Structure formats: structure tokens, C-alpha cells
Amino acid sequence: MNMHSKTDLRELSYAEAIREAMDIAMVRDERVILMGEDIGVYGGAFGVTGDLVEKYGTDRVMDTPISELGGAGVAVGAAMTGLRPIFEFQFSDFATLGMEQIVNQAAKIRYMLGGAVSVPVVMRFPSGSGTGAAAQHSQSLEAWTAHVPGLKVVQPATPADAKGLLLAALEDPDPVMIYEHKILYKMKGHVPDGYYTTPIGKAAVMREGKDLTIVATSIMVHKALDAAETLAAEGIEAEVIDLRTIRPMDRDTVLASVRKTGRLVCVYEAVKTLGVGAEVSAMVAESDAFDYLDAPIVRLGGAECPIPYNPELEKAVVPQVPDILEAARNLARGRV
């Protein structure tokens, strides 16, 4: 493959990359259908499905009633009986109305039935704050589903991974939950042409460094990379890991990095307590990598607070680049 061909370097937005993945999947596999609220002529609340309904019709791009529980359940039943539904929750917050079908049904049916059926459903959750939509339209609840055996949970941070992880999710025989960050939908990046998959369960080292490890998810990967750039100018070499999948978590990549750097910061937008950072920290503390630590682990997560409306307050409750810089400098200079 020619890595420098013009098409290989084309850029798409994160939303366009997801749409391209769905388009490719629908051409490849007649069983793939899209379901969700206002995903047809409206094109999706965030424009992710766009004009796909014009290409595939309303039988394959199905507007559901405002029925998150029923809609999720229909997707589960369809997945058990031969279709490959991609179900969009309009906002991840609304998935709270569909948790019964996600947690009791999708996640457990295969196990409860002794492996007699699989549930190859894909669900998409537009998540996160930064849109001024306040407490019921801005949450990051990925840890809820990551707590449930039987589900796989991914959080793409780049357009290329948004496409690759969605196509990987459709290849996967089990339910895959995709948490997309709404602020990333317009972010552009290089997206390879055609069909490819990004492996579920593999983290990505986004920047190498020797002084400390920053494990980040979703939008925080970009904030961590911004911080790493500033830190490099100060002589601190931060290694930035994009976790990409939070269930199952890529233990090897995280532990290898911590063994190398001896310092760890976890950055995630969801409420700090009992979140992804707790799991990453425990993973390190319970392993031999603990012996390599030169400083305590630092978690940067959301405040113990619903997402507020006022824009300054909204920014204040989730980690920002200066927070990462401060934590990294303190760690690197032995102040923790």
C-alpha cells in the first residue's frame, strides 16, 4: 500500500468518518440497518447519518418513535435473528431509558442461554459536555456499560478510529457500545479510504515519551496531546495513550508504558469517582508495574457535580489542558 497517495491523506470529520463506515457496511452487508430517533430525513441530531436515508431508503435507515427502551429492545431482537442493527441513542443520556435492554438483555442473553445465540448489536452514544445543553444532555456514562460483562465498550478519539472501530464493532459477534464525543464530530483528521477495522481491545500510543504516561479517553486524548506539546518545550517527555476500548481494557500497553516512565496520569471527562481512571489505577497497582512507580498515580476526571449550563462553569467541571499540565509538571518534578 502506498502510504503517501493522495487519497490516503484525505481528511474527514469524525462525523463524516462514522457515516462513511456505516455507508461501507451497508454496501457490504444487506443485513446492516440503522435505527434511531430522527436519523432519516433529519439526518440525525448531530448530522451523523446525514443523507444515508436517500441512498438506502427508510427500510434500512429507520426513524424510531421516541422509544429508547423499545427501540433498543427491537435492535436486540433483530440482532438475535439475523440482522446487524446499528442503534443510535440521540444523546447518550437517553440511554438511561433503555438500560433494561442493554444490561439485562443484550449483555446477558448469550450467557443465560449457554451460548446458544449471540447478540451482534451495535449501539452509538453521542456523549460529553461542551455544547451548553446542561445536565441531561452532556453526560459521560460509559463506565455504566463498561461495568457489565457481556458488553464491549469503545470510545474513539479520532476520525480514523471512529470509522475503524465502528466497522470492527459490526464484525464482532457480541454487543458493542460506541461512545462518541459530540465535540469531536466536527474535528477533522486523516481517514484511510475503503474498508478497514481498528481492533477492539487495543489502545494506541499517540505520542512516545519517557518521563510520564498520560492515559486518556475520547476528547481528553486531544487535550493530553496539546499538553504534551507544551511539556516537551519544557523538557518533559510525556507518553500519551489513547485507551480507545474501555472493556476489555488493553492492559499490556498501559503497563508497558508505566514500567518505562514510572509516572501515571489518567484523564477522562466522566465523573472522577468510580470511573475509568479508577480501573486503570487499580490495574497498575495490582501489577508488577506498581514497583516501577516513582510517584503516586494522579486521576483527572469530572467534578462531583451534574454538568452545569453556564459556559464557564461547564468548562470548570471537566479536565482542561492547564489541569493536565499542572498534574504532569508536579509529577515530573517530584512534587507529588
Added chain:
Amino acid sequence: MRDTVIPNNVPYAISRYSAEELKEALKKMYLIRKFEEGAEDSYMRGLIHGTMHLSIGQEASAVGSCMSLSDEDKITSTHRGHGHCVAKGADLSRMFAEFFGKESGYCKGRGGSMHIADPSKGNLGANGIVGGGLPIAVGAALSAKRLGTGAVTICFFGDGANNEGAFHEALNMAKVWNLPVVFVCENNKYGMSTSTERSTAVKNIADRAVAYAMPGVTVDGNDFSAVTEAVDAAVERARNGEGPSLVENVTYRWRGHSKSDRNRYRTKEEIAEWQSRDPIAAMAKLLVDHKIATEDEVAGIEADATRIIEEAIAFATEGDNPKIEEVTRDVYTEETAS
């Protein structure tokens, strides 16, 4: 199946089905009754743990509803689902083995009483969540329509589930998309201890069909022929592309909700009154009255069922327990995830 015009005064089922089919239906009803009695007995003797929800008294609803289904057609079932499983053609030995938690059971000992399923016969499984199967059944019907399989899905649920939000969402979507699904409500009068009078704003649950612009009918769920007539018509509509229907089979569970039930919410007289309307005795009488079977044949069918259940319990007793080291098997399809 007979292809003749139904004569006057002959019950629907007698005209519609062959003698062999009717005798097989009676056998399944006996198998359900004796499965439940065997399960209860095994529990009393301490051979199994957990709880169970017995469907004794509801056999005509389960068997009558499934009469016109093939193995390609699907059902979703409930926590009171043993009868549906038998009606859809499950193997009694594997059912009992699951009840005993054995590796040879339908769910390899992972599911138990509330999750027995047999996808090879179109049974997508019982469900421990009241109303959990309603949207799943709509999904199965969506697959059938989209993939053009011609299959119909019967969604069994109880009177309790009709007050769940999932009921509203599922029936609405089934009609909006005109899907081949039949919602069969087994109204046994109580959601655990709470009667339909105390929980449900309408007198008949089938009245709610109006809200979804689909046909709705209430029938005597202990009358095999009445159940069959209503559900067969609904299945035929679904198969012809005429969309979903709601059928309410009014019936009664002779036993309590589960093993913890002390029957404090209903009277002995009420239970006795319903026991006098035994659906199996009525079915046997129907077959004898219409010379489909002699009384000796009926006795033979019952004896066959008894023998099958005894063999099933022996099979289950002898089966191996699952290996503890394999407890996480089947959480995922591929064993790479953790």
C-alpha cells in the same frame, strides 16, 4: 391440518386440526402439567435450588397459541415459561437438566428455570424481566420482514407486563412498522399479588389494542379451541402482511407466583373455582366428545407423558454439573475479551 369448511357447532380446533395434531396437543398439555409437578416435587425434596414460576392451569394458552407455528416461527416467553417451551417443541430431558443446573441442560446450567430457550425450535427464550421480551419479539418480527423469511413471532407476556412502558413502546412500533408479530397476553389475574382490578385501568387488556390500531380479542384461555381460533387468525393476519394483533387469554395459575407465595391475596374458593375449570380435563373431554380419542387413548397419552417426565428427571439427575473453571465461558462469543 384439514382443509374443509367448518361445520356448524363443531369447535374450531376440531375442524382445523387432524386427530394426530390434536392428540399431540393434549400430550403437550400433559407434559407441561407433569413437568411443573415434577419440578415442584424436586424442589420439595431439595434436589434443586432457586425459585420457579409454575404454569399449572395455563396449559391451554401455551399449547393452543403455538398450534399453527413451525420451527421457523419465533416465540419470546416469560418467567412463567416452561409451558411455552414445551409447546414450541423442546426436549423435556434437556429442560429438566437445565432446571437441575446441569451442563446437559438447554443453557448448560447457566440460565435455569427463568431462561430456558431453544433457538433451534424458534424459542428465543424465557425472560426474568417482566416485559423484557416484548421489544425483542418486535425485533424478531422486524428481521422476518426485512429478511423475507415469512416467519411470525408470538410474544407471550403476562397481565403484569401490560403496565410496563415496554408494552406501549413495543405494540406501537409493531403497528407503525406493520410487523408480523402476535402479542399473546396470558392474563392469569395477578401480577404477583396485585390483581388486574387493582393495577390495570381497563377491564380487558385486549381493549388496549385500540390504542395501537390493531385487532384485540379476549378469549377463555382455558378453552383450547377458543385460544387456537383467536391466535391462529392473528398468526394468519401476520403471515399475510396484515400486521400485529393482541390476543388476551384469560386463565389462572393454580400455584402461587413463586415458591415464596403464601396466597394471602386470594381465597381458597377462588382457586378451587378455577381448578374446576381444568384446561386439560376440558381438552380431554373435547377429544372424547368428538371421537378424536377414546378415554383409553387419553389415559395412554397421560401415561406417556408421565413416563417421559420420569425419564427426563432421571436424565437430569445423572447429568454432569458444569465445570467451575468454565464459569466465564459464553460471556463473549470469542474468549478473547475479559
